[in-house]
Amino acid sequence: MTDRKRTATDEQTPKPDGGYASATDAELSRASDSGIWYRQLLVVAETEYRLAVRGRWAVALTAIFAAFALGLTTFSGSSVGPEGFERTVASLAVLAVYLVPLVALAFGYDAVVGREENGWLHALFALPVERAWIVVGTALGRAVVLASATVVGFGIAGGFLLWEFGLAGFDAYVTFLLASVGLGLVFLAVGVLVSTLAREKTHALGISLLVWAWFVLVHDLLGLGLVAAFDLSAGAVSAMLLANPTGIFRALVLGALGAAGDAGFATVLAESGLSTGVLVGALVAWIVVPIALAAFAIRRRRL
Amino acid sequence: MTDRAGVDRETWFVVAAVAVLVVSLAAAAVAASDGSDDREATVEGWTPDVADPHDAEPPAEPGVATVDGEEFDSVQAAVDAAEPGDTVVLEGQFEEHVTVETADLALEAAGEGALIDGGGEGTVVHVAAENVTLEELWIRESGHDRGNEDAGVLVNGSGSTLADVRITDTTYGVWIGEAEDVTVESATIVGREEVSQSERGNGIHLDRADGAELRDNEITTVRDGIYFSWSEGVDATGNVMWDLRYGVHYMYSDDNRLEGNVAFDNDVGFALMVSQNLTIVDNVAVNNDGPSGQGILVKDVDRSEIRDNAVVANGNGFYVYNAHGNELTDNLILENEVGVQFTAGSSDELVVGNSFVANDQSAYAPTTAQITWNDSERGNYWSDARAIDLDGDGTSETRHQPAGAVEAVVHDRPQAAVFAESPAFDAVRMAESSFPVIESPGVVDHRPLAEPAHDEWREYYEDHDN
Numbered sequence: 001m002t003d004r005k006r007t008a009t010d011e012q013t014p015k016p017d018g019g020y021a022s023a024t025d026a027e028l029s030r031a032s033d034s035g036i037w038y039r040q041l042l043v044v045a046e047t048e049y050r051l052a053v054r055g056r057w058a059v060a061l062t063a064i065f066a067a068f069a070l071g072l073t074t075f076s077g078s079s080v081g082p083e084g085f086e087r088t089v090a091s092l093a094v095l096a097v098y099l100v101p102l103v104a105l106a107f108g109y110d111a112v113v114g115r116e117e118n119g120w121l122h123a124l125f126a127l128p129v130e131r132a133w134i135v136v137g138t139a140l141g142r143a144v145v146l147a148s149a150t151v152v153g154f155g156i157a158g159g160f161l162l163w164e165f166g167l168a169g170f171d172a173y174v175t176f177l178l179a180s181v182g183l184g185l186v187f188l189a190v191g192v193l194v195s196t197l198a199r200e201k202t203h204a205l206g207i208s209l210l211v212w213a214w215f216v217l218v219h220d221l222l223g224l225g226l227v228a229a230f231d232l233s234a235g236a237v238s239a240m241l242l243a244n245p246t247g248i249f250r251a252l253v254l255g256a257l258g259a260a261g262d263a264g265f266a267t268v269l270a271e272s273g274l275s276t277g278v279l280v281g282a283l284v285a286w287i288v289v290p291i292a293l294a295a296f297a298i299r300r301r302r303l
Numbered sequence: 304m305t306d307r308a309g310v311d312r313e314t315w316f317v318v319a320a321v322a323v324l325v326v327s328l329a330a331a332a333v334a335a336s337d338g339s340d341d342r343e344a345t346v347e348g349w350t351p352d353v354a355d356p357h358d359a360e361p362p363a364e365p366g367v368a369t370v371d372g373e374e375f376d377s378v379q380a381a382v383d384a385a386e387p388g389d390t391v392v393l394e395g396q397f398e399e400h401v402t403v404e405t406a407d408l409a410l411e412a413a414g415e416g417a418l419i420d421g422g423g424e425g426t427v428v429h430v431a432a433e434n435v436t437l438e439e440l441w442i443r444e445s446g447h448d449r450g451n452e453d454a455g456v457l458v459n460g461s462g463s464t465l466a467d468v469r470i471t472d473t474t475y476g477v478w479i480g481e482a483e484d485v486t487v488e489s490a491t492i493v494g495r496e497e498v499s500q501s502e503r504g505n506g507i508h509l510d511r512a513d514g515a516e517l518r519d520n521e522i523t524t525v526r527d528g529i530y531f532s533w534s535e536g537v538d539a540t541g542n543v544m545w546d547l548r549y550g551v552h553y554m555y556s557d558d559n560r561l562e563g564n565v566a567f568d569n570d571v572g573f574a575l576m577v578s579q580n581l582t583i584v585d586n587v588a589v590n591n592d593g594p595s596g597q598g599i600l601v602k603d604v605d606r607s608e609i610r611d612n613a614v615v616a617n618g619n620g621f622y623v624y625n626a627h628g629n630e631l632t633d634n635l636i637l638e639n640e641v642g643v644q645f646t647a648g649s650s651d652e653l654v655v656g657n658s659f660v661a662n663d664q665s666a667y668a669p670t671t672a673q674i675t676w677n678d679s680e681r682g683n684y685w686s687d688a689r690a691i692d693l694d695g696d697g698t699s700e701t702r703h704q705p706a707g708a709v710e711a712v713v714h715d716r717p718q719a720a721v722f723a724e725s726p727a728f729d730a731v732r733m734a735e736s737s738f739p740v741i742e743s744p745g746v747v748d749h750r751p752l753a754e755p756a757h758d759e760w761r762e763y764y765e766d767h768d769n
Contacts, residue, residue, distance in 0.1 A: 148320030155323035220727035
């Protein structure tokens with residue numbers, strides 16, 4: 001028993017790690033002994049979290065978000081136009097649609113397939129833990145890292161904005177912050193699903209990039225074309241918006257800003273019956289469904 | 304032991320995130336409960352300084368009219384007794400209708416002021432002779448009949464002057480009919496608020512009143528502030544008009560000049576219709592957002608110069624309808640729903656040097672062709688354009704298409720606005736703007752300015768107390 005674990009540890013972390021792996025593994029087996037599924041889940045998640053923090057993923061993600069947001073906020077200070085939160089948040093929201101999904105997919109695409117290639121997954125599957133919980137735990141651990149990185153990264157920029165503009169209107173920024181966390185989690189979930197389905201890491205990477213291009217660029221272009229070509233019903237337009245998580249994100253953030261973002265945006269949202277509740281629900285569904293599918297697909301995966 | 308240490312070593316990250324999140328949420332809660340709208344950096348509520356037009360005390364004493372040392376208790380009697388060149392001094396309250404048939408007469412108020420009350424019937428003061436002057440009088444309560452042209456003052460005498468008069472509760476304020484070179488200055492005209500707008504008359508109504516001068520008047524709660532019909536060579540400067548249908552309304556009136564006027568909170572600020580050769584400079588139209596909602600309406604107007612005006616926070620900044628050969632130059636177009644709307648085959652316009660700042664939509668033109676507004680070296684400033692000025696000559700090297708395919712789609716099918724600001728939206732817009740290969744119909748500016756020519760737009764954001 002001890003022997004097997006030792007081998008597994010060596011495979012997954014070639015560098016010295018302060019002996020934490022054996023400790024967690026001990027905990028893992030303890031958890032399986034007690035047979036409580038959520039403890040197994042939490043242990044996998046915690047391991048994933050610690051690996052990401054130690055592997056500098058957490059710091060790198062935070063730095064990317066902070067640099068992006070700070071760059072844009074300092075830039076917007078020099079631009080022509082009424083200064084203030086609304087304008088800055090509108091600009092941030094528009095550009096975050098490109099960055100956040102890309103970063104989340106990059107962080108998520110190797111969650112399963114990458115772990116398999118370096119052998120860590122074999123070790124985990126050998127344990128008496130339900131495979132589905134391993135995938136969900138992996139997703140959960142990475143989700144905590146990504147969410148924290150988003151909050152800290154954009155939070156730093158938020159601090160600068162507070163310093164520049166004062167407290168009034170900060171709620172708009174926090175809406176943006178929370179929506180960004182949601183958007184990141186959606187694409188992390190999609191990344192994990194892709195990772196579960198892909199045969200090889202390079203396949204996962206390619207598919208992830210296609211997913212990014214689809215949701216960020218193609219989907220809305222297609223939607224715009226459809227709306228231009230046909231007189232679609234309000235329901236169809238709403239469905240088209242909800243079918244794209246970046247669209248939901250934009251609707252949440254720009255809708256909260258009112259008409260400041262663009263002509264009639266809020267009005268159109270209101271007419272199509274997309275309340276904040278519906279939008280948030282759709283975003284949560286976009287997070288839960290891919291992970292559920294991944295948890296289901298992992299059972300059919302051959303190692 | 305190692306286990307605990309490991310936990311400590313990595314938890315800082317999530318702890319930091321939770322701390323930032325809690326602080327942010329707390330700050331947001333405070334900001335939201337603050338309820339202050341400072342972030343609403345809009346010009347909503349911007350109003351120029353106007354005194355309360357209702358702020359005046361009528362004189363209580365019965366009226367006394369003095370001419371040549373002789374006292375009368377009726378204005379009409381005094382006016383009838385006066386010789387040309389005399390001054391009739393009025394003090395106190397009169398209840399009568401007056402017709403002035405003696406030329407070169409002056410009617411002035413003294414002491415506590417003078418009020419002529421028409422008792423709600425007919426026209427109160429009728430100036431039927433030339434070169435008559437009315438000064439500092441308060442005239443009120445004309446009849447209610449629009450068809451009968453019931454007015455506070457009806458001027459038929461050329462060369463007459465109304466100065467510092469106050470005209471309240473009238474159908475028409477001042478009606479100038481078939482008289483030349485009449486001057487109205489510093490008058491305050493307040494219509495009947497309780498009468499519906501379509502039943503009201505105009506503030507100053509010009510009917511074949513060539514060469515009139517209208518200066519520094521304040522006009523509110525009538526139908527149209529200043530109405531022109533068949534009048535030429537009229538100078539209107541420094542007037543302020545609010546809570547009206549149209550601030551200024553031109554019909555069939557050529558060769559007129561409108562300068563430095565302010566129109567706010569009307570349906571339409573300045574409505575220029577069926578006229579030519581107008582000069583419209585330095586006017587300000589703010590918050591004109593009624594059912595039509597236009598800052599400056601240019602309808603069937605030809606060869607006019609519209610320069611240095613500011614149109615702010617209107618429905619349409621400019622609405623140009625079947626107008627030809629006009630020059631729209633150096634105007635500030637700020638925060639309107641649509642900056643400039645061109646329609647009904649308007650052609651040959653020169654649109655140069657304008658600053659389009661923070662409009663929901665800068666320009667819109669339903670057309671199947673590509674319209675170029677500027678053949679000149681300079682274009683307009685567009686706050687939403689990607690201006691790239693490499694050689695530092697102040698104009699961008701890339702063209703800008705403010706009204707292109709996506710704007711047309713959104714205008715025709717508002718549903719498409721849900722894709723507004725999406726990367727797809729931006730991609731189409733950027734392609735249109737940057738690559739002349741893609742020739743989609745709409746308005747195009749070949750030489751957009753890199754910097755706005757107007758700095759004073761910031762003033763509109765300064766005062767929010769009103």
